[in-house]
Amino acid sequence: VNRRNRWTTDDRRRRMSGSRHSGGRRSEGFARFGRAFALSLIIAVASVSLLAAAHTSVKTTASLMTRGEVAASRSAYEGYLCVQKAFHRAVPKGADVYLGHGPPFTSQLLAEVATLWARPVIRPSDARWSASLVPSNGCGGFDLRVHRIS
Amino acid sequence: MIEHVIAALAVLALPAVLPTIALVGARPITAFMTPLVGAVLASFAALFEGVLGGTLLLWFVILAVLSNVVAIRHIGTDFNSRMARVRSDARSTPGRVPRQILVRPSTWSILTVMVMAVAVAWPMQALKSPIIVWDGYAIWTLHALFIYGGHGSFPADLTNPVYQFSNPSYPPLIPAGGALSFAAAGDADLRLAVIITAVLNACALATVGCAIASIVDNTVRTLSRITALIAGGCICLIGFGLSGVYGVGGYADLLWAASALAAVIIGLFLPRRAHNLLAAWVCAVVAGLTKNEGFITACLVLALIAMRYVPLRRNATSSTEGVVNAMSSNRLDWLAWCIRTTLLTAAMVIPGVFWYAFVNFEGIGSNFVGRSSQSLQVRFDATAPALNANLHVAPLAIGIAIVGYVVVCRTRRQLSIGNDLWLWGATAGSLLALIVTYVFGALEIHWWLSTSASRTTIFANLTMYADIAVWLIVAVSFGAGGLIHSSIESDQESPAQPSGVAVGESRYPTGERKSSMARSD
Numbered sequence: 001v002n003r004r005n006r007w008t009t010d011d012r013r014r015r016m017s018g019s020r021h022s023g024g025r026r027s028e029g030f031a032r033f034g035r036a037f038a039l040s041l042i043i044a045v046a047s048v049s050l051l052a053a054a055h056t057s058v059k060t061t062a063s064l065m066t067r068g069e070v071a072a073s074r075s076a077y078e079g080y081l082c083v084q085k086a087f088h089r090a091v092p093k094g095a096d097v098y099l100g101h102g103p104p105f106t107s108q109l110l111a112e113v114a115t116l117w118a119r120p121v122i123r124p125s126d127a128r129w130s131a132s133l134v135p136s137n138g139c140g141g142f143d144l145r146v147h148r149i150s
Numbered sequence: 151m152i153e154h155v156i157a158a159l160a161v162l163a164l165p166a167v168l169p170t171i172a173l174v175g176a177r178p179i180t181a182f183m184t185p186l187v188g189a190v191l192a193s194f195a196a197l198f199e200g201v202l203g204g205t206l207l208l209w210f211v212i213l214a215v216l217s218n219v220v221a222i223r224h225i226g227t228d229f230n231s232r233m234a235r236v237r238s239d240a241r242s243t244p245g246r247v248p249r250q251i252l253v254r255p256s257t258w259s260i261l262t263v264m265v266m267a268v269a270v271a272w273p274m275q276a277l278k279s280p281i282i283v284w285d286g287y288a289i290w291t292l293h294a295l296f297i298y299g300g301h302g303s304f305p306a307d308l309t310n311p312v313y314q315f316s317n318p319s320y321p322p323l324i325p326a327g328g329a330l331s332f333a334a335a336g337d338a339d340l341r342l343a344v345i346i347t348a349v350l351n352a353c354a355l356a357t358v359g360c361a362i363a364s365i366v367d368n369t370v371r372t373l374s375r376i377t378a379l380i381a382g383g384c385i386c387l388i389g390f391g392l393s394g395v396y397g398v399g400g401y402a403d404l405l406w407a408a409s410a411l412a413a414v415i416i417g418l419f420l421p422r423r424a425h426n427l428l429a430a431w432v433c434a435v436v437a438g439l440t441k442n443e444g445f446i447t448a449c450l451v452l453a454l455i456a457m458r459y460v461p462l463r464r465n466a467t468s469s470t471e472g473v474v475n476a477m478s479s480n481r482l483d484w485l486a487w488c489i490r491t492t493l494l495t496a497a498m499v500i501p502g503v504f505w506y507a508f509v510n511f512e513g514i515g516s517n518f519v520g521r522s523s524q525s526l527q528v529r530f531d532a533t534a535p536a537l538n539a540n541l542h543v544a545p546l547a548i549g550i551a552i553v554g555y556v557v558v559c560r561t562r563r564q565l566s567i568g569n570d571l572w573l574w575g576a577t578a579g580s581l582l583a584l585i586v587t588y589v590f591g592a593l594e595i596h597w598w599l600s601t602s603a604s605r606t607t608i609f610a611n612l613t614m615y616a617d618i619a620v621w622l623i624v625a626v627s628f629g630a631g632g633l634i635h636s637s638i639e640s641d642q643e644s645p646a647q648p649s650g651v652a653v654g655e656s657r658y659p660t661g662e663r664k665s666s667m668a669r670s671d
Binding site for chain 1: 272273275276278279280281282287288292295296298299303307310311312313315338340341381383384385387388389390391392394395398543546549550553554556557558615618619621622625626628
């Protein structure tokens with residue numbers, strides 16, 4: 001209502017004043033146009049960028065649910081569980097175990113599966129057992145080798 | 151599995167319902183902050199387990215009981231004061247419609263919760279398959295197992311050199327949540343911990359979405375509110391999009407980034423109220439207890455919040471008014487302000503500091519600290535372009551912020567949204583902290599950047615998207631001056647106001663506000 005009243009007043013002024021204020025009116029109109037343009041620009045650019053980013057997110061989620069991705073995740077998780085089960089079968093609970101032989105990734109995986117079951121130690125001399133993973137067709141592409149250090 | 155997830159979420163969230171309501175009030179963000187508060191309780195339980203002994207579950211029960219007793223007392227006091235006001239109103243003006251004693255949720259509040267829940271539910275579908283990505287195994291579920299093992303396992307495993315690869319100094323919020331889920335299910339199923347982490351990510355993002363939707367709480371314009379809802383929902387989706395597989399694969403980066411952003415929006419954009427201060431503080435605590443870079447960013451955000459909330463003069467109504475009158479202020483005013491701001495910041499960062507005190511006490515090492523064989527110049531030359539390549543939205547966000555500041559600054563003020571520079575200050579500070587960490591860190595820089603830069607910049611990217619969303623809402627609200635409620639009255643009714651904290655829209659003295667409402671953009 002305020003706006004309508006103000007515009008009505010503006011219109012009345014415009015009719016009453018002559019060409020004396022035509023320059024001011026032009027600049028006012030130009031400013032109003034510029035503001036409207038900038039507003040439209042913000043709304044358009046912000047809307048498109050937010051919706052595009054949200055759409056990318058939806059596509060990302062969809063890509064994680066493809067048959068290949070699901071199979072890969074399942075295979076990795078089952079491989080981990082398989083190594084864990086094999087380790088628990090082969091190494092007695094609470095044993096001090098050395099995991100250092102083999103590639104760094106495999107010793108890290110063994111440290112993960114040994115958690116809450118055995119006590120991994122950094123030096124072979126502190127261990128009663130030694131465990132390592134060697135590449136093969138077993139659990140997750142590895143075979144677990146365990147031997148007792150006498 | 152689904153029953154284990156429900157049991158774990160119930161154990162995590164139910165004890166935190168009343169403490170969350172006592173802290174942040176009953177509003178849309180409360181629904182999503184409850185599991186986050188539960189996770190904070192769990193991380194303190196883990197800390198007590200590590201320091202004093204016992205198990206996580208024991209300490210969690212003790213903390214839950216204590217916090218609920220305090221919360222019930224606070225809510226009871228609040229209820230009594232409302233009742234007293236209703237009675238006094240009834241006595242003084244018998245014909246007047248009585249005030250509400252219990253606050254009923256509005257349609258917009260219910261709609262906000264529903265929109266954010268739907269927005270975060272879509273990415274959670276990926277959890278149907280057992281996605282656990284590298285750090286999910288090597289850090290977060292591993293630490294959850296340490297905590298689940300009890301006092302005999304937790305500190306011993308963190309200090310075991312074999313587990314040095316797992317960054318033992320990382321804070322305990324996500325592992326504690328995972329360990330609590332193990333305790334609830336009675337089995338250490340790693341998938342369960344990863345699902346709980348993803349749910350916490352979703353809750354943090356939904357908190358951001360609710361905060362964005364609430365920036366137009368004081369307008370009755372439907373278009374503004376619908377835009378705010380959609381923008382909030384988009385931010386929820388964008389958070390998961392920026393994180394990709396890490397958002398659901400057991401990583402912590404999205405949680406700290408979203409929590410820190412929630413602290414920025416609630417603490418630096420929403421009006422200065424006690425409940426907003428406490429909500430922002432809780433969000434910052436979540437960020438600080440989630441990851442190291444989250445702690446640094448949380449400290450920075452809390453310092454900015456303290457600067458915004460502490461008035462320059464004790465009798466000044468707001469810090470802004472104080473700054474306006476800065477020319478007439480003497481050095482003692484400034485010194486007192488610095489001290490009060492520092493004290494408030496220090497008080498707010500204490501929960502995070504507890505963890506690092508424990509790390510220091512136990513002598514737990516960090517992979518990042520040490521000397522590198524690479525020169526600082528080489529490290530910086532690699533860091534700057536790597537971070538820049540991940541900040542793809544920065545030019546757009548800066549452009550919109552500049553145009554918005556020029557065109558709709560007044561509408562922003564009418565909506566009582568805090569200055570945009572607060573957000574950019576937090577973003578710049580976070581990026582600076584990242585650069586310093588990368589340049590002075592110990593790891594080989596190229597490998598480090600290639601494995602982490604896309605995740606460490608989630609906060610900056612998400613913050614810039616949130617800024618775009620806020621400017622969109624402001625632009626849509628253009629010309630809504632006459633449709634904006636004065637929130638001064640509602641501020642005066644705010645039940646809890648900490649001493650020394652400026653309240654409400656005092657940035658606009660009443661007269662100025664009235665005149666600005668009459669004006670149109």
